[in-house]
Amino acid sequence: MTRPVAVGIALLAAAVACGRDGGSGLDLSAAPTGVRWQDYQGIALPRTDQGPRTESGSAATGFEHSPRGAGLAALTHTIRLSVATDSQWAAVVNQEVEPGPARDEWAINRVQLSITGPAAPEYAPRLLGYKIIEYGDELSRVEVYTEYSDSSRAVNHTTVSWFGGDWRLRLPDPQSEDRPVDAVDELPTDIVILEAPR
Template identity: 65%
Template sequence: MNSTVIPAARRAVRPSARWAARLLSVALLSGAAGCGGGDAAAPPDLSAPPTNVRWLPFQGVSLPHTDQGPAAETDGAATSFEHSPIGAGVAAVVHAVRLSIADDGQWSSIAAREVVPGPAKDEWAVNRVQLSISGPADPVYAPRLLGYRITGYSDQRATVDVYTEYSDSSKAVNHTIVEWFAQDWRLRLPDPQSTTRPIDPVAELPSDTVKLEAPK
């Protein structure tokens, strides 16, 4: 961007005009410097959908496998998600459902690889030991995925609302958090002392929901 130069030979310029010229020069230089800010990184697109979505069954529930993850599965645990908003969204969906329906032989592996360590995970494990899930989810209670909505995102943490539907056509939203831990997105379980409801009923999905609808 070119700036206007005021010739020094103009001795007849009044002081007020001279100051105006200097201010104009400063403004032009500032504008030129501002033009160099075009290289700033654009904010991440939180509404971009995952690509190449495939649906595979887990415990009677269809879960997504996409280009953004999971890229690996070991002992029931799904891992290796892309470090991006899409990877975070898909991880939140996959982790939340797998953890809730894993059978007695799977849950410890899933918790070890898909959940952030801490008091919340420890308390969840204590409670899970007292339950028994020996087979696929009952179709009456099994969730069907509808999509997700990222409500906050950084390279280290994302808040993701996961939307599901049930056999009676009721819908719910699961408010989840995933964190970038050990080079992967993992689920952060709610603090044991938290009074915030992790799941709420909903009538409709928000318009900016990323559609990730499982087949019926």
């Protein structure tokens, strides 16, 4: 597996000043509880009280309908979709991604790749945390922060939608020119820390 595939985490895939959603009273900076870590394709992913509650056919589902659930779904779906093996990705995309043209195009492109095993340690991203940029009951925008073995850091700009009773990843419009990932030198001071073990 090459670094471009690992970095594909981002490619396949109203600012909040004080960590609260404008007027709703929801705390967007509340950290997940009951955090434990589980390996998925060589990458440590969190399981928490807010989700995922179910893992079936390599797909992780069952996220709380809350800001914490949205943040956890954003990072979980983004990474699983990016590193799922050839025998896993269909289940992941069908259960973790919102249906639509973007999902269809992603699946067409994924057929042209081959991932047969875990990410090589030098290419596997390590989660650092997330920041909810905008939260709504039906749609939320989440920035997911990761670090690589060379100490470089990146932010993945993701969107999750509440679909079928769960948070699902909404892939970018194929025609969009927005960058799904950017390099970052420093982490924002107001992210929800969810740092994976080394």
